[in-house]
Amino acid sequence: MQHVRTIDREGKPAALDVAGVSHFYGHKQALKDVSFIVRPASFTVLLGLNGAGKTTLFSLTNHLYDTRHGAIRIFGHDINRDSGEALRRMGVVFQARTLDLDLSVRQNLAYHACLHGIGAREATARISAVLETVEMSERINDKARSLSGGQMRRVEIARALLHSPPLMLLDEATVGLDIRSRAGIMATIRNLVTTRGLAVLWATHLIDEVDEDDDAVILRQGEVVAQGRVRDIVQASDCSSIGEAFTRLNRTAAAEAMP
Numbered sequence: 001m002q003h004v005r006t007i008d009r010e011g012k013p014a015a016l017d018v019a020g021v022s023h024f025y026g027h028k029q030a031l032k033d034v035s036f037i038v039r040p041a042s043f044t045v046l047l048g049l050n051g052a053g054k055t056t057l058f059s060l061t062n063h064l065y066d067t068r069h070g071a072i073r074i075f076g077h078d079i080n081r082d083s084g085e086a087l088r089r090m091g092v093v094f095q096a097r098t099l100d101l102d103l104s105v106r107q108n109l110a111y112h113a114c115l116h117g118i119g120a121r122e123a124t125a126r127i128s129a130v131l132e133t134v135e136m137s138e139r140i141n142d143k144a145r146s147l148s149g150g151q152m153r154r155v156e157i158a159r160a161l162l163h164s165p166p167l168m169l170l171d172e173a174t175v176g177l178d179i180r181s182r183a184g185i186m187a188t189i190r191n192l193v194t195t196r197g198l199a200v201l202w203a204t205h206l207i208d209e210v211d212e213d214d215d216a217v218i219l220r221q222g223e224v225v226a227q228g229r230v231r232d233i234v235q236a237s238d239c240s241s242i243g244e245a246f247t248r249l250n251r252t253a254a255a256e257a258m259p
């Protein structure tokens, strides 16, 4: 029996617990002994430059690959051994677009509801509720193909919320969107954390998406180089902003990699 990390004395499990995870693609090591937790009802930023290992970590958390080194638990459920219970508690928005462009917004969501075993009547109610949350109710009958990039992302977020998961993972969710769409999506997600107690892991390389009250995990070449409350990371690295701290941590990496 593996030890489940808890977040308080009552023994409540972490929303996401990544414990000593390493991952190899052939001989290439993409993750090196990565450990961190995401607390329930918190917004945690997974910050890393291209190639840091963010998508690999998401793939393992979604059980696209087996975790062979270390363990990943979602509300105490091990993703390898208890994947059904673990996945049921998690919604995901992948970096790549995943809507079926030839289906309507409603059909895209109904298909996902079906995959989660949600009955037709219940699905109809949930689809209207989640589309309202992301302010996309008016587009319910439109083909996904007719939506802008930002609107597609909103529908993907609605889809990830459909089975009411307490944990949501978003991988570079605002990439390619204009400044207004980015701000709108950030606000929607942050609002879900405060109003519904959602736990969020938000992977990005965009420093302006980080707030000083957030929790952050900084990944560099597959390794966690800093984690904790953003303002504590900034203070510990003797910098004046998270942008400066992030640049310094990555510069150190580049210097270490020099022959």
Ligand SMILES: Nc1ncnc2c1ncn2[C@@H]1O[C@H](COP(=O)(O)OP(=O)(O)OP(=O)(O)O)[C@@H](O)[C@H]1O
Pocket (backbone or CB within 6 Å): 025, 028, 029, 030, 048, 049, 050, 051, 052, 053, 054, 055, 056, 057
């Ligand atoms: N299928 C694969 N086969 C071999 N190497 C891979 C594969 N996928 C990723 N890698 C390597 O693993 C490392 C981590 O990549 P990953 O995509 O997880 O990083 P990332 O932080 O998500 O980057 P990005 O923001 O560019 O998506 C990189 O060095 C990458 O080249």
